Amino acid sequence: MDFAIQRCCVTPIYLKSYNSSTDAVLRALDIGLVDIKEFNCCGYPLKDIDLKAHVLASARNLCLAEKRNLDVMTFCNCCYESLREAKHLLGEDESIKRDINEKLMKEGLEYGGTTEVRHLLEVLYNDVGLEALKEKVVMSFKGLKIAVHYGCHILRPRQLVQFDDPGTARVFDQLVEITGAEIIPWEAQLDCCGAPVWGIDDDLSMDLTQKKTKDARQSGADYLCVACAYCQVQFDRVQKMLLSRRGEDKGLPSILFTQLLGLSLGIDSEALGIDQNELDARGITHFLSHEESPTQSYGSSTP
Amino acid sequence: MFFSVSLYIALSIFVLGLFWKISTWFRYTVGPGAREIKTSQRLFAAIKGIIVTILSPKILTLLKVFVLDVLFQRRIFVESRLRWAMHMYIYGGFMLLLLMHAFEDFITLTLFPDYASTLNPFLFLRTLFGVMVMVGLGISVYRRHILKIPRLMNNAMDHYMVIILAIIMVSGFLLEGTKVVSHTSYQEMVEDWSDVDDEESFKALESYWVEKFGVVSPDLEGPFDAEILAQGRDLHEMNCEACHSRPQWAFISYGVAKIVSPLAVSLDKAGVPTILWSLHFLACFVGLAYLPFSRMFHILAGPLSLLANAVMDRERSDPANIATRQVMELDACTHCGTCSLQCSVGVLFEQIQNENILPSEKLASVKRFTANRIAKEKDIKRIQEGLYLCTNCYNCTLVCPVGINLQDLWFNVRETFIQDGHPEVFALSTLSFYRGLRRDELDDKDYEKPLQLASQTMAEEFGLFDSQDTPIDLGSLDNSFKKDLRTSAQGSTFSFCFTCTTCTSACPVACNYDNPPEALGLTPHQIVRATAVGLPDLIFRSKMLWTCLGCYQCQEACPQGVRVTDILYALKNMAIRRVKEKT
Ligand code: SF4
Ligand code: SF4
Ligand code: SF4
Ligand code: SF4
Numbered sequence: 036m037d038f039a040i041q042r043c044c045v046t047p048i049y050l051k052s053y054n055s056s057t058d059a060v061l062r063a064l065d066i067g068l069v070d071i072k073e074f075n076c077c078g079y080p081l082k083d084i085d086l087k088a089h090v091l092a093s094a095r096n097l098c099l100a101e102k103r104n105l106d107v108m109t110f111c112n113c114c115y116e117s118l119r120e121a122k123h124l125l126g127e128d129e130s131i132k133r134d135i136n137e138k139l140m141k142e143g144l145e146y147g148g149t150t151e152v153r154h155l156l157e158v159l160y161n162d163v164g165l166e167a168l169k170e171k172v173v174m175s176f177k178g179l180k181i182a183v184h185y186g187c188h189i190l191r192p193r194q195l196v197q198f199d200d201p202g203t204a205r206v207f208d209q210l211v212e213i214t215g216a217e218i219i220p221w222e223a224q225l226d227c228c229g230a231p232v233w234g235i236d237d238d239l240s241m242d243l244t245q246k247k248t249k250d251a252r253q254s255g256a257d258y259l260c261v262a263c264a265y266c267q268v269q270f271d272r273v274q275k276m277l278l279s280r281r282g283e284d285k286g287l288p289s290i291l292f293t294q295l296l297g298l299s300l301g302i303d304s305e306a307l308g309i310d311q312n313e314l315d316a317r318g319i320t321h322f323l324s325h326e327e328s329p330t331q332s333y334g335s336s337t338p
Numbered sequence: 339m340f341f342s343v344s345l346y347i348a349l350s351i352f353v354l355g356l357f358w359k360i361s362t363w364f365r366y367t368v369g370p371g372a373r374e375i376k377t378s379q380r381l382f383a384a385i386k387g388i389i390v391t392i393l394s395p396k397i398l399t400l401l402k403v404f405v406l407d408v409l410f411q412r413r414i415f416v417e418s419r420l421r422w423a424m425h426m427y428i429y430g431g432f433m434l435l436l437l438m439h440a441f442e443d444f445i446t447l448t449l450f451p452d453y454a455s456t457l458n459p460f461l462f463l464r465t466l467f468g469v470m471v472m473v474g475l476g477i478s479v480y481r482r483h484i485l486k487i488p489r490l491m492n493n494a495m496d497h498y499m500v501i502i503l504a505i506i507m508v509s510g511f512l513l514e515g516t517k518v519v520s521h522t523s524y525q526e527m528v529e530d531w532s533d534v535d536d537e538e539s540f541k542a543l544e545s546y547w548v549e550k551f552g553v554v555s556p557d558l559e560g561p562f563d564a565e566i567l568a569q570g571r572d573l574h575e576m577n578c579e580a581c582h583s584r585p586q587w588a589f590i591s592y593g594v595a596k597i598v599s600p601l602a603v604s605l606d607k608a609g610v611p612t613i614l615w616s617l618h619f620l621a622c623f624v625g626l627a628y629l630p631f632s633r634m635f636h637i638l639a640g641p642l643s644l645l646a647n648a649v650m651d652r653e654r655s656d657p658a659n660i661a662t663r664q665v666m667e668l669d670a671c672t673h674c675g676t677c678s679l680q681c682s683v684g685v686l687f688e689q690i691q692n693e694n695i696l697p698s699e700k701l702a703s704v705k706r707f708t709a710n711r712i713a714k715e716k717d718i719k720r721i722q723e724g725l726y727l728c729t730n731c732y733n734c735t736l737v738c739p740v741g742i743n744l745q746d747l748w749f750n751v752r753e754t755f756i757q758d759g760h761p762e763v764f765a766l767s768t769l770s771f772y773r774g775l776r777r778d779e780l781d782d783k784d785y786e787k788p789l790q791l792a793s794q795t796m797a798e799e800f801g802l803f804d805s806q807d808t809p810i811d812l813g814s815l816d817n818s819f820k821k822d823l824r825t826s827a828q829g830s831t832f833s834f835c836f837t838c839t840t841c842t843s844a845c846p847v848a849c850n851y852d853n854p855p856e857a858l859g860l861t862p863h864q865i866v867r868a869t870a871v872g873l874p875d876l877i878f879r880s881k882m883l884w885t886c887l888g889c890y891q892c893q894e895a896c897p898q899g900v901r902v903t904d905i906l907y908a909l910k911n912m913a914i915r916r917v918k919e920k921t
Contacts, residue, residue, distance in 0.1 A: 044682050044731035048745070049775060076682040076729050082888065083767035083910050084727075086828070088689045095685050138688040142488040191890030192903070202894070226846050227889035234774025235766055235789065236885045242850050243887075265771075272775060 036162060037067035038108035038153065039100040041118065043264035044076050049272060050264055052308025056293035057110050057155065059306045063171065063297075064163055068108070071099050077114040078121065087131070093121030094135045097152075098144040110155040110293065112263035116188035118152040119195045154189060156262050156292070157198045160206045168213055173301040175215030179322035182221050182256035183207055184228065184247070184270070184289075186263040210292065211260055214299040216322075221254035223247045228261075230269035241277045244269055248287040258319060259289035267291055275313045288314040298323060341619060348623035355630030356638075363666045366708045369750025370757055370784070372661035383658035396649045403648040408641040413739040417676055424477035425739075428503070431470030439464050440622070458583040465588045471507050475500055489684050490675045491699055495633045502628075505621040513614040515594025518585045519554045519602035520611050532577035539573055546570025552585050552595045554602035636672045640740040643670035647741040664750065667742040668705040673698055677734035677744060683727055694724020697734040697744055704751050715760075719921070722755040726764040730772035749776060756788035761795040763917050766884045767910075793884065799917050800875040819874040822912060828904030832869045839863045841892035841902045847885050858882035862892045862902055869905060878913040886910075 046053050061068055078092030097118065100107045109115050125132045125146055136145055159168065185204040189196055199206050202225070208218050229243030248270070251259055261267050270289035278286045290312070297307040298320060304310070309317055364380045367373050391397065406412045411429075415422040438446050438460065446453045446460070453460060478500060482492050517523045524547060528534060534543055545562045547553045547570070562570075585592050598605060605611075629635060646663050678684050678696035686695050693699040703721045706712050712721070725748060734744040752773070756762050765773075765788050777785050823829035842848045842861040851857035859880030860868060868877050877883055883906060892902040 044729035045772070047732035047736070048730065072680070075685050076731065080729055080768040080771070081683070081686065081727075082907055084764060084769075084914055085689065086826075086907065086911055088686050091689050092683065092685055138685075141688070187887070187889040187891075191894050192901075193894060226891075227887045229887075230771065231768055231887040231889070232847075232885050234768075234770030234772070234777075236881075237774060237777070239847065239850060239885055240774075243846060246850075268775070276778065 036065070037069055037105060038158070039071050039074070039096075039103065039105040040068045041074060041077055041096060041107050041109040041111070041114050042070075043109070043111035043114050044080070045264050045268050049268050052311045053110060053264055053267065053291055053293065056291055056297050056302075056307040059302050060293045060297045060300065063300050063302060064159075064168075066158070066163070069103065069105060071096075071103070073099055077109070077111075077117040079113040079117040082117065087134070089117060090121040090124055090131060091135055091138060093118045094125060094146050095139060095144065097122060097125075097148075097150045098139055098146050101147055101150045102144070106151040106153055108153045108155060108158055110262060111265065112154070112186040112188035113265050115152065115154045116192075116196050122148070122150075122152055123195055154198065154262075156189070156204070156207055156210060159210055159296075160198075165209060165213060168210070168296075172213060172215075172299045174299050174323045174325055176295075176299065176319075176322045177215060177324045179216040179319065180219050180255050180257045181211055181216040181260045181295075182219055182224070182251035182254065182258070182287075183211055184224065184251075184259050184261045184266060186261060186266045187227050188263070190225065207262065207292070211295065214295055216260075216295065219251075219255050221251050221256065223250040228266045228269045230265040230273070233269060233273055240269075240273070241281065244274055244277060245281070245283075248274060252285070252287045256287060257322075258316065259287055260292055260295055261289055262292040271313045286314055288312065288316045290316050290319060295319075340616075344620065344623050348627040351627035352629060355627070359630045359635065359669065362709070363662050363669075366665045367661060368664040368668070368704070368708060368747065368754070369661070370753050371657060371750070372664070375658045375661055380658045380662050383656045384662055387656060387659045391649055399648050400645055403644055404641070407644045407648075407741065411739065413737070413741070414676075417737055417739065420477060420481065421674070421676075424474045424481065427470045427474030427477070429474075431467045431474060432503070434467045435464065435471070438467070452580075454581040456582050457580075458587055461583050461585075462587040465590050468507055468510060469590060471503060475504055475507070487675075487679065489678055489687055489696060491678070491693065491696065493673065493702070496673055499633060502621060502625045506618065506625065509614055509618040509621060511590050512594055513611060513618050514588055514591035516598060516602075516605055516611045516614060518552045518588075518591060518595035519599050520606045521553060521555050521603070522606050523611060524553045524555075527578075531581070532573075534573060534577060539569075542566050542569040543573040543577070544570070546574050550574075550584065551582070552592065552599065554599050554606075556603050633671075633673055635669050636740060639666055639670035640672065643667050644741040647743055652746055660746070663743075664747055665708065667740075667747060668701065668708060670740045670742055671698070671701050671705075672740060673702065674739060676737045676739060677701075680733045680737045682729050682731040682733055686727060690727070692720050692724050692727075694721050695727050696724075697728075697748075700724045701742075701744070701747070704747070718755070719760055722752075722760055722762055723764065723918075725752040725755060726762055726769055728752075728772075729769065749773075749779075753780065753784070756791075757784055759791070761791040761921075762788060763792050763795055763914055765789055765792040766796070767914075793881070795917060795921075796884070796913065797879045799920060800878040800913070815872045816874045817872050819912070820869070820872045823869060823905070823908055826908045826911075828901055829869075829908040831899060831901045832866050832905050834898040835863070835866045835870060835896075835900050836898060837863055837867055838897065840895050840897060841866070841900070844891040844895035846889065846891060847882065847887060854882075858885070862886075862906070865909070866900060866902060866905060869909070874909075874912070877909055878916070883909055883913070 042054060058068065074096050076092055077096065078089035081088040081092060096107060107118060109118065125135065126148055132146060139145060185207055189198065189204050190202060193201050211218055223246055226247060227243060228247065229240040233240040259270055261270060267289060274286050278284065294307045294309055298304060304320060364377045411422060411425055414425050439455070442453065442455060455461065455464065482490065482496065528543065534540055544555055545558055545566050548555050548558050549560055549562055549567060585595065643666060650659065650663060652660065675698045678698040681697050684696055687693065694703050700721070707721060712718060728748055730745065732745055738744060756765065823832065842863045845862050848854040848858065848861045854861050860877060860882050862882065865877050865880065865882060886906045888903055888907065890903045893904065896902055
C-alpha cells in the first residue's frame, strides 16, 4: 500500500515531529509513503484570497499523484478538506476544470480525477484495520485520559469530508482507544481550535483556544490529542504563547495522534519527536505500561 | 601596450567594484531591525565574528561545508544531476582554465618549470577544460530554452553570463585554430626560438610543419620528399620539440584549423589571429571588470553565504552580523530558479500574475529595492504582495544551492514593507498564521500595525464604520454583486435564508462576544441577509467576515441548506479582488 503524502506547509519548521512520527508509525505498519518533490501547498491558506488559486494548487498535487497512480494521503485536516473540496469542484464544474487544466497543461499535467484523497486516520481505520493495529500494540496506556479534538475539517462540511456518522468522528475515538487511553467526553469538543484567525485576530484566537483547553481540563483530560497540523501548532506553540501572554500557568498539553499511537507500538520517543513539543508532553510516557501499574505523573517534566 | 592598459583598467574597475560591493553589505539594510545598527558596528561585529569562529571548533564545520557544499556542490547534486553536471562543467572547467591558462606565468610555470602552453599535457588539458565549459554552457542553454520548465525565468543577467563565457571560449578556440595554420605565427616562432639559419633548413623545417603541424604556407605545399621531411624532423627535434606537441591534441582547435585551412593565407594576411587575440582578451577583461556588478559575483558571495549560514542562526548570532549576512545573501543568489521550482505557492503565478510570488524573482526585486532602485509605488506594492503570498514552508531555504536563509529574509523584508505603511489586505487571510507564529520577535505595536492598516483599508474602501455615534452608512445597494455571487460556485444558496439566526447561534466567533453586532459589525445571519439585499460594502467592512474561521458550524446548522461558510469565503474573495483592483 503506497500513498503520495501531502505534508502540510507548517510542518517543516513548526512541527517536524508530525513528519517524523508519521513516517515512523507508517513504516511500522508497512504503509509506503511517496514524497513527490514537486508537491505544493494544498491551497488552504489561499482560500480566503482566491478560490481558484486554492483549487489550482490542490489540482496540481492531485495531477502529480495521478500521474504516478497513487492516492494522496494527508495528516492535516485542512489539507484534507482543501484537496477534497478542490476535487469536488473539479468534478462538478466543467468550466473550472477546463480553466485549471489549461494552466496545468503548461507543465504537462492534466486533471483526470482518478486520485482519491485520504486522511491518515481513515487509512489506519479502513486499510490497516483496528484488529491488525491491536496486534501491533506492544504497550498500553493505563489511566491516561485523553480529550480527542477531531478538528473542524474532518467533520464539516459533511458532504465533503465525513468519514463517519454526521457531526462526529468515532473513527478517531476508536483509534485512540486501542492505545489503552481513556476517552473523556467534553463539551467544546466540536469547536474550532482557533488557528484560522491566529495572526489576524490573536485575541479572538486565544479566546477560542483557551475555551477549549479549559473545558477539556475541567472535564478531566490529561492531554489533548489531535490529528491535524494546524490544530497541533495551535494547541502547542500558540497555547504556549497564550499562557505567557495571559499570565496563566496551567495549560493542557496536546499530543499528536501519531505520537500517541507510536508510543504504544513501541516506537522510540525520540523518533516520534515527543521532546520537541513546546508544551512538555514527555510525561505521557509515564502512563505506558507493559504489566506494571501506571505511575500517575501528569505534568511532570522528568523525561 | 594595448594589452596592459586594458588589463589595468579592467583590474582597477574590478578591485573598486569589489570594495564598493562589499561595502554595501555593511551599508544596506534588510528588515526594520537592521536600520538601527550602524555600519561601523556591523563591520566590527563581522571581524570579531570571523575571528571567533575561526578560533573555535566551528572551524571544522566550515571546512566540511567548504569541501562538500562549495567544492563538491552537494546541494545541487541532491537537487538535480543534470544541473550538477552543468555547474561542475562550467565552474570546474573555468577554474582550471583560470589557474592553468590565464595565470600560467604565476601558477603553472612555478609548479612545472618545463611548462609550455603548446606542450602536452597542457595543450590537451586546455582543450579539455574549454570543452567542459562549453558542454556546461550547452546544458544551461538546453535547460533554460529547450526544456521549457514552467516558471523558470530568464533575465538579461542570465543571458549576459552565458554570452560572455561563450565569447571567451569560442574566441579562444578560434584563436588557437587560426594560429595553428598561421604562417606568420610560424615564422615568428622560428625567428624567436630556433637557431636555423640557412635557406635549405628553413625550407625543410617548414615542410615538416606544413606536413605534420597543419601550418599553411603561401610558398610550400605537399606532398614533400621523404628526405626533406626527415631533415625537417631532425631540425624539429632539435629546435621545437621541447615546446610543441602535435596540434591534434588540441582537438577542437585542430578541427577549426582544418576547416579554415583553405582560407588560411588570406586570414593570416588580414591579421585575423591578432583580431581574435584581442577579442579573447577583451572579453576576459570585460568579464573581469563587470564581475562585481554581475551575477557572476556569486562566485565570491555564494561560498560566503554557504559558510556563514553553516555557523550562524537567528537565536544566537549577533544581530549586526545577521543584518550583514542578509544583504550579502542578495549577492549570493545565482538566479538558478531552484527555489521557484520547489516553491509551495509557485503554481499561483499561473493564477495571480505577479512574478514576485516566485522566490527567485522576489529576491531579485528585493535586491533592487534594497539598493534603492525601485521607486514606483506600484512596483513596491507588487513586491509586497509577492512577499505575503508565501506559506513560510521552508522549501526554498532547503533547496537553495548557495544556502541562503530565505525564510528569515522573507520575514524581515516583509516586515519592512508592511510596516512602512502600504496596507496589505492579504494580512486578513490565513497567510498571516505564519507571521503570528513569529510574533514574539516583534514588539506588539509593530505586530498589530499592518493588521490595523488592512482593516482600516477595508473600512475606507467600503465606507467608514468607526463608532456607534456615526450613523451607519448602508453602502450602495449593489446588484452586480449579487449576480457575481450567484454565479460563483459556492455562493448561490443565500436566497434560501429565512433569517432564523441558527447560524449565528452556532458560530463560535459570534458566541465569543457579549454583544456580537457591536464587536463584529455583522453576525453570520446578517451577512447572509445583507447579501440577499445586496449590501456588499456593509459586509466587506464587517469584522465578522475577516474573523470567520471557516469552521462550517453555521453551514452545518442551517435548516435551509444555505452554504453560509462558502458564501463568506466567496465574499472575502470578492472584497479582496475589489480592493486589489482599486489600489
Ligand atoms: S517559504 Fe514561501 S517563497 Fe519559500 S518556497 Fe515556501 S511558499 Fe515559496
Ligand atoms: S535564492 Fe537560491 S535557489 Fe533561489 S534562485 Fe537564488 S540561488 Fe537559486
Ligand atoms: S464558518 Fe465562520 S461564520 Fe460559520 S460558524 Fe464558523 S466562524 Fe462562524
Ligand atoms: S441558519 Fe440558514 S436560514 Fe437561518 S439565518 Fe442562517 S443562513 Fe439563514
